[in-house]
Amino acid sequence: xxxxxxxxxxxxxxxxxxxxxxxxxxxxxxxxxxxxxxxxxxxxxxxxxxxxxxxxxxxxxxxxxxxxxxxxxxxxxxxxxxxxxxxxxxxxxxxxxxxxxxxxxxxxxxxxxxxxxxxxxxxxxxxxxxxxxxxxxxxxxxxxxxxxxxxxxxxxxxxxxxxxxxxxxxxxxxxxxxxxxxxxxxxxxxxxxxxxxxxxxxxxxxxxxxxxxxxxxxxxxxxxxxxxxxxxxxxxxxxxxxxxxxxxxxxxxxxxxxxxxxxxxxxxxxxxxxxxxxxxxxxxxxxxxxxxxxxxxxxxxxxxxxxxxxxxxxxxxxxxxxxxxxxxxxxxxxxxxxxxxxxxxxxxxxxxxxxxxxxxxxxxxxxxxxxxxxxxxxxxxxxxxxxxxxxxxxxxxxxxxxxxxxxxx
Amino acid sequence: xxxxxxxxxxxxxxxxxxxxxxxxxxxxxxxxxxxxxxxxxxxxxxxxxxxxxxxxxxxxxxxxxxxxxxxxxxxxxxxxxxxxxxxxxxxxxxxxxxxxxxxxxxxxxxxxxxxxxxxxxxxxxxxxxxxxxxxxxxxxxxxxxxxxxxxxxxxxxxxxxxxxxxxxxxxxxxxxxxxxxxxxxxxxxxxxxxxxxxxxxxxxxxxxxxxxxxxxxxxxxxxxxxxxxxxxxxxxxxxxxxxxxxxxxxxxxxxxxxxxxxxxxxxxxxxxxxxxxxxxxxxxxxxxxxxxxxxxxxxxxxxxxxxxxxxxxxxxxxxxxxxxxxxxxxxxxxxxxxxxxxxxxxxxxxxxxxxxxxxxxxxxxxxxxxxxxxxxxxxxxxxxxxxxxxxxxxxxxxxxxxxxxxxxx
Numbered sequence: 001x002x003x004x005x006x007x008x009x010x011x012x013x014x015x016x017x018x019x020x021x022x023x024x025x026x027x028x029x030x031x032x033x034x035x036x037x038x039x040x041x042x043x044x045x046x047x048x049x050x051x052x053x054x055x056x057x058x059x060x061x062x063x064x065x066x067x068x069x070x071x072x073x074x075x076x077x078x079x080x081x082x083x084x085x086x087x088x089x090x091x092x093x094x095x096x097x098x099x100x101x102x103x104x105x106x107x108x109x110x111x112x113x114x115x116x117x118x119x120x121x122x123x124x125x126x127x128x129x130x131x132x133x134x135x136x137x138x139x140x141x142x143x144x145x146x147x148x149x150x151x152x153x154x155x156x157x158x159x160x161x162x163x164x165x166x167x168x169x170x171x172x173x174x175x176x177x178x179x180x181x182x183x184x185x186x187x188x189x190x191x192x193x194x195x196x197x198x199x200x201x202x203x204x205x206x207x208x209x210x211x212x213x214x215x216x217x218x219x220x221x222x223x224x225x226x227x228x229x230x231x232x233x234x235x236x237x238x239x240x241x242x243x244x245x246x247x248x249x250x251x252x253x254x255x256x257x258x259x260x261x262x263x264x265x266x267x268x269x270x271x272x273x274x275x276x277x278x279x280x281x282x283x284x285x286x287x288x289x290x291x292x293x294x295x296x297x298x299x300x301x302x303x304x305x306x307x308x309x310x311x312x313x314x315x316x317x318x319x320x321x322x323x324x325x326x327x328x329x330x331x332x333x334x335x336x337x338x339x340x341x342x343x344x345x346x347x348x349x350x351x352x353x354x355x356x357x358x359x360x361x362x363x364x365x366x367x368x369x370x371x372x373x374x375x376x377x378x379x380x381x382x383x384x385x386x387x388x389x390x391x392x393x394x395x396x397x398x399x400x401x402x403x404x405x406x407x408x409x
Numbered sequence: 410x411x412x413x414x415x416x417x418x419x420x421x422x423x424x425x426x427x428x429x430x431x432x433x434x435x436x437x438x439x440x441x442x443x444x445x446x447x448x449x450x451x452x453x454x455x456x457x458x459x460x461x462x463x464x465x466x467x468x469x470x471x472x473x474x475x476x477x478x479x480x481x482x483x484x485x486x487x488x489x490x491x492x493x494x495x496x497x498x499x500x501x502x503x504x505x506x507x508x509x510x511x512x513x514x515x516x517x518x519x520x521x522x523x524x525x526x527x528x529x530x531x532x533x534x535x536x537x538x539x540x541x542x543x544x545x546x547x548x549x550x551x552x553x554x555x556x557x558x559x560x561x562x563x564x565x566x567x568x569x570x571x572x573x574x575x576x577x578x579x580x581x582x583x584x585x586x587x588x589x590x591x592x593x594x595x596x597x598x599x600x601x602x603x604x605x606x607x608x609x610x611x612x613x614x615x616x617x618x619x620x621x622x623x624x625x626x627x628x629x630x631x632x633x634x635x636x637x638x639x640x641x642x643x644x645x646x647x648x649x650x651x652x653x654x655x656x657x658x659x660x661x662x663x664x665x666x667x668x669x670x671x672x673x674x675x676x677x678x679x680x681x682x683x684x685x686x687x688x689x690x691x692x693x694x695x696x697x698x699x700x701x702x703x704x705x706x707x708x709x710x711x712x713x714x715x716x717x718x719x720x721x722x723x724x725x726x727x728x729x730x731x732x733x734x735x736x737x738x739x740x741x742x743x744x745x746x747x748x749x750x751x752x753x754x755x756x757x758x759x760x761x762x763x764x765x766x767x768x769x770x771x772x773x774x775x776x777x778x779x780x781x782x783x784x785x786x787x788x789x790x791x792x793x794x795x796x797x798x799x800x801x802x803x804x805x806x807x808x809x810x811x812x813x814x815x816x817x818x
Contacts, residue, residue, distance in 0.1 A: 163622070183666070184626060185633040213572070214622050217593060221630015224594035257592070 004360070004379075006315040007037065009396050012375040012403040013385065015368050022372025023408070028387040032362045034108050036380035036397060037312070038263070038319035039356050040075025041338075043104065045325070047078070050103035051096050061328075064343050069325050072338075072353045076104050077265070077321055078153070080113045081121035082141060089125050089137075094148055101152045108382075112321075113149065114265075115207065116142050117159040117191050119168045119175040126174025131181050134174040139194045146198040155203040157233060157265065159191045163210040163218055170281070185221045192227045207233030207265050211251045219258060232258065235266040237323065239275040239282055239334055242303040245310060252314050263319040264311060271300035271346055272335040285332055292327060292335035292346065301347035308355055322352075373403070413769070413788075415724040416446065418805050421784040421812040422794065424777050431781025432817070437796040441771045443517050445789035445806060446721070447672070447728035448765050449484025450747075452513065454734070456487070459512035460505050470737075473752050478734050481747075481762045485513050486674070486730055487562070489522045490530035491550060498534050498546075503557055510561045517791075521730075522558065523674075524616065525551050526568040526600050528577045528584040535583025540590050543583045548603045555607040564612040566642060566674065568600045572619040572627055579690070594630045601636045616642030616674050620660045628667060641667065644675040646732070648684040648691055648743055651712040654719060661723050672728040673720055680709035680755055681744040694741055701736060701744035701755065710756035717764055731761075782812070 002008075013030075015023045048054045048062045069076075078100055079085075086092040101111045117138060126134050146156065161168075165187065166179040179187045188206065195204050206222065206229045208215050222229060232255055236243065243251075255262055271292040279285050311317045324330045326337040338349040362378030380397050390408045411417075422439075424432045457463045457471045478485075487509055488494075495501040510520045526547060535543050555565065570577075574596065575588040588596045597615065604613050615631065615638045617624050631638060641664055645652065652660070664671055680701040688694050720726045733739045735746040747758040771787030789806050799817045 163626070167622075180666075183629045183633070185629045189633060213576075214626055217572070217623055217626045217630060220592045220594045221626060221633060224592070224598060224630060225633035225635075257589075 003313045007312065007360070007379055008377050009380050009398055009400055010375065010377040011396055011400050012373050013394065014371070014373045014403060014405045015385070016372060016405055016407050018407065020407070022368075023387075024368055024370045024372050026368045026387050027365060028368060028374060028385050029365050030362065030374070030376060030378070030383060030385050031364075032379055032381050032396075033384050033393075034074050034382040035356065035360075038075035038110055038321070039073050039352070040077060040110070040112075040319065040321040041069060041073055041325035042079075042266075042321065042323050043069060043076030043100075043109070043325065044079050045069075046076060046100040046104050047096055050099040053096075061343065065326055065328070065339065068339055068343065068345065068349070070107055070109070072349070072356055073325075074108065075110045075112070075319060075321065077112045077114045077157075078104075080115065080145065081118070082123045083121040085145075086123055086141070089123070092144070094145070098149065098152060101149065105152060110155065111153050112155040112157065112205075113145070113153045115157040115160040116145065116195060117175060117187075118161065119165050119173050119179070120161075122173055122175045126177075127172060129174065131178050134178045135182075135190070138175070138178070139190065142191060142194045143198050146195050146202065150199045150202075154199060154201065155205065156195060157205045157207045158195050159188055160207045161209060162188055162206070163208055163212075163214045184218060185225050185227075188218075188222045189225055189227050192222075192229065196228050203230045204228065205231040205233040205263060205265070207235065209235040209237065209266075211255070213254075216254055216257070219255075223258065229260065231261045231263050231318070233263050233265040236264055236307075237266060237268040237282060238303075239268055239270060239285070239332065239336075240277055240279070241274045242269055242307070245306065248307065248310055252310075252317070256314075256316050260316070261318040262314075262316045263321070264317065265319070265321050266323040267307070267320060268323050268334065268336045269300055269303045269307065269348075270334050270336050271297040271348065275334075282332065287333065290333045290335060292340055296335075297346045297348065301351045304348045305351050305355070308352065312355075312360065412722045416721065416769070416788055417786050418789050418807055418809055419784065419786040420805055420809050421782050422803065423780070423782045423812060423814045424794070425781060425814055425816050427816065429816070431777075433777055433779045433781050435777045435796055436774060437777060437783060437794050438774050439771065439783070439785060439787070439792060439794050440773075441788055441790050441805075442793050442802075443483050443791040444765065444769075447484035447519055447730070448482050448761070449486060449519070449521075449728065449730040450478060450482055450734035451488075451675075451730065451732050452478060452485030452509075452518070452734065453488050454478075455485060455509040455513050456505055459508040462505075470752065474735055474737070474748065477748055477752065477754065477758070479516055479518070481758070481765055482734075483517065484519045484521070484728060484730065486521045486523045486566075487513075489524065489554065490527070491532040492530040494554075495532055495550070498532065501553070503554070507558065507561060510558065514561060519564065520562050521564040521566065521614075522554070522562045524566040524569040525554065525604060526584060526596075527570065528574050528582050528588070529570075531582055531584045535586075536581060538583065540587050543587045544591075544599070547584070547587070548599065551600060551603045552607050555604050555611065559608045559611075563608060563610065564614065565604060566614045566616045567604050568597055569616045570618060571597055571615070572617055572621075572623045593627060594634050594636075597627075597631045598634055598636050601631075601638065605637055612639045613637065614640040614642040614672060614674070616644065618644040618646065618675075620664070622663075625663055625666070628664075632667065638669065640670045640672050640727070642672050642674040645673055645716075646675060646677040646691060647712075648677055648679060648694070648741065648745075649686055649688070650683045651678060651716070654715065657716065657719055661719075661726070665723075665725050669725070670727040671723075671725045672730070673726065674728070674730050675732040676716070676729060677732050677743065677745045678709055678712045678716065678757075679743050679745050680706040680757065684743075691741065696742065699742045699744060701749055705744075706755045706757065710760045713757045714760050714764070717761065721764075721769065
């Protein structure tokens with residue numbers, strides 16, 4: 001039984017010349033150029049590269065990092081933390097983020113904005129406002145940014161970590177204040193409605209690190225309240241140790257109940273020592289040095305391979321985003337990336353490259369039949385068919401026609 | 410500051426004779442005859458007494474038990490467990506329960522039916538049905554019983570223990586099967602809608618033993634999905650030990666966020682040893698003897714006094730129902746009642762009698778003014794004013810007119 005059957009489709013191509021005549025008996029190469037599945041990373045470094053607003057040697061370093069990233073991945077998350085996007089009310093960093101988003105899109109990378117609403121890193125000036133003003137400011141932010149980025153960023157983590165949002169108590173913030181008043185479900189409802197209104201075709205994601213029944217009941221409540229959640233986002237920061245197959249399968253089973261697509265939006269599996277288990281808020285773990293080591297790099301490579309495989313084998317999962325591509329600048333200083341601080345690739349980089357570009361890819365050579373057709377089964381996504389000087393692009397998806405004509409010449 | 414101000418109201422009565430003339434300077438007695446607040450117990454014994462379908466000495470015993478109950482309480486919960494109400498499809502125990510409900514109402518006791526929907530003690534014959542058939546059968550049950558009892562039982566625990574309902578795994582049952590498919594919120598929505606349709610004026614309660622964030626998020630989701638929950642029901646089976654003031658206040662605070670009335674629907678504080686803390690499902694605790702002791706009866710009396718006081722002082726709480734009135738036949742054999750197995754009252758019986766009938770009651774004597782009026786503040790509820798041979802009834806509530814005329818003679 002093919003565990004990846006749900007990732008594939010079969011189609012028949014009929015190769016025609018410019019006069020519409022079938023090209024028979026021709027050896028053609030058929031190659032997946034971009035997965036339908038979204039394999040991504042946090043790609044905040046694209047901001048430096050797109051805007052070229054850092055010193056020259058840093059820029060070269062960042063460009064090399066992005067080159068290594070582009071060699072494997074087809075999806076990226078860009079930062080829209082309100083505190084950093086609009087630290088001064090009325091002066092959003094739209095241009096910078098637009099440049100980064102466009103830079104990625106030109107390179108066939110799907111871009112997601114993260115997040116529109118969160119109690120952490122939210123606009124500090126909300127604290128001066130009444131709750132009603134906070135609500136209006138947050139909705140206005142969504143309206144402005146979802147509208148401005150429409151066509152460039154069409155996937156959004158609309159609201160992040162709602163389970164804890166109204167009871168978050170590390171520091172006062174405008175979003176927790178508002179969520180206490182509105183309640184969780186109404187908060188989600190208002191924010192999703194506004195995002196949906198501004199970009200009806202967008203993919204809107206509800207995201208959380210909480211994978212308990214709390215999150216299940218929240219999703220259930222939101223769906224029954226008419227919230228148009230497109231995707232369930234699940235964080236998997238595993239600084240304290242790999243969840244393991246059993247827990248991962250259990251989480252997948254529980255969140256499959258809704259029949260909605262699932263994205264693993266923020267994965268971390270480090271190549272360093274494990275964070276102690278008694279730490280509850282990962283942000284509390286502050287150490288000077290958290291090195292990557294050869295032994296733990298091997299562990300990371302094994303865990304990444306198993307983790308990615310289990311997820312790719314699950315029919316509802318449509319994306320895996322590793323939170324960090326590189327150890328350089330990683331949250332908490334953790335060795336959380338696929339490449340080291342000096343851009344050298346770890347074994348885990350080679351693993352994901354092999355899985356995404358080889359094992360889970362389609363690259364075949366075959367000959368067209370007398371009637372110019374060739375039938376094949378391949379991983380879903382964007383393709384190129386080529387022979388001689390000729391290259392033509394086509395798509396393979398679940399709803400691809402059983403037969404498609406490709407006009408060449 | 411009067412911590413019970415929210416339980417009281419002030420009104421002016423103008424006492425008139427049959428000719429409409431004020432009765433001045435008359436000494437009158439004003440007495441609360443029935444609390445607005447619902448102080449209740451599970452009163453399943455009323456079934457025996459109303460139907461007189463048990464042996465004579467058992468009947469006498471039950472009648473004495475109910476006499477002791479009626480001397481203190483003004484609310485009762487009657488059992489509508491589907492497995493017992495309709496063990497054979499099409500033959501519900503309507504007459505028996507109707508007799509019990511009427512017997513209680515004739516004695517000014519407000520009656521609640523418990524529960525319409527639950528995964529435990531549900532109709533066993535559901536297991537032969539498809540999920541769609543289970544849904545229809547459950548809705549038909551609600552329609553039949555809520556309609557039949559309208560005017561007699563107008564308060565219902567519509568659905569019980571929804572947090573665990575879809576993942577309950579002790580034994581297969583039709584309600585868990587259905588809830589797995591519909592999801593929690595939709596399950597609640599369907600059941601409440603049917604109950605509401607059949608008795609628009611009913612008080613409909615959502616009930617649970619789960620007081621965690623799970624239950625908060627569930628309520629939030631249901632309210633946002635448009636479910637017309639009138640009251641939040643909270644079970645407090647404290648076989649393993651009194652929650653204590655801190656936990657009780659914390660639970661009250663969290664469930665106050667909705668602004669809905671709260672009923673403590675199933676309280677247990679025993680006068681015996683504590684159930685071990687490692688027991689998760691209370692039903693797993695099976696012992697031969699769980700005696701009431703003088704030492705623990707004193708403990709029970711203190712805990713009951715504090716528990717009832719904290720709840721009566723909280724403005725959103727509108728009812729406390731002690732699950733068992735008597736140790737006789739108590740769930741798990743626990744000494745959970747106010748009276749012992751031989752109907753003798755424990756210290757806790759004297760405590761609740763004192764609180765409900767004396768400390769939290771109004772019984773005054775005063776003289777009418779020259780204009781026949783008398784103004785007083787009292788606990789809300791039904792009253793009798795009497796003087797000489799004359800008795801007249803009136804109500805005192807938050808929305809009572811500032812002045813009411815009472816025609817006597």
